[in-house]
Amino acid sequence: MRRRENLWIRISYAIDEINKWAGATGAFASILLALLIVYDASMRYIFHEGSVALQExxxxxxxxxxxxxxxxxxxxxxxxxxxxxxxxxSQRFKEIVRILTMLLFVIPLGLLVVWYSWDFVLQSFIQHEGSPDPGGLCCRYVIKSFVILAFLLLILQALSETVKAFYRLGELEGGGV
Structure with a gap:
């Protein structure tokens, strides 16, 4: 029993590690975004030059x-x-609420978003969708695919949080899960 418990905890922490890297990627995107906004605003207001691709x-x-x-x-x-x-x-009730929230709301919502986004992204890929604006970016399906990726990561993290909540709940009740 202890070995299975450790396996679930290890899987949970592996998911946490994946989402740590996803968060770091998002943080890096925020730095790039700030630099890009400064550059784009400078080009528009100082040099009167704009770029649709940069705005997109x-x-x-x-x-x-x-x-x-x-x-x-x-x-x-x-x-x-x-x-x-x-x-x-109470801590016990918080863990129960956390488990129920993940299982009844977060995971089903994530699955719905992934399910309905799949055709949306696939259609964009098949059509090789790009920006409708002149000078805009191509390959719009790349950014649309981030919806699927993000909600898959959210589902995985919800599963990780559920495992950890079960583990904490078991410890509160005086034993292992």
């Missing part, structure tokens, strides 16, 4: 930052919840 790249970097930050926020417990109620719960 700003949107794409923001998308990457936001989407990769979803699972990272869940990993670090920085997501939205009603803390005014949650802080008053």
């Amino acid at each position: 790249l700003e949107w794409h970097l923001f998308d990457i930052l936001f989407l990769l930050g979803l699972a990272y926020a869940l990993k670090h417990d920085k997501h939205v919840r009603v803390d005014i109620l949650y802080t008053r719960f």
Whole structure:
């Protein structure tokens, strides 16, 4: 029993590590985004030169930052919840709420988004969709595929949080899971 428990905890921490790297990628995208905005604004207001591709790249970097930050926020417990109620719960009840939230809301929502995004991304790939604006970016399916990637990472992180909550719940009740 102990060996199976350790396997689930190791898998959970491997998922955490993956989402740590996803979060770092999102953080790097934020630095690139800030530099790109400074450059783009300087070019527009000082030199009166603009670029549709640069503006679209700003949107794409923001998308990457936001989407990769979803699972990272869940990993670090920085997501939205009603803390005014949650802080008053016992630790045992908090773990039960965490498990139910992941299993009944986060994972099903993530699966729905992945399911409905699949055709959206596939159609974009088949059509080799690009920007409708002149001078815009090509390969719009690349950024659209980040929706699927982000929600797969979110599902994995929700599973990781569920495993850890079960483990903590077992320890609160005086034994292993």
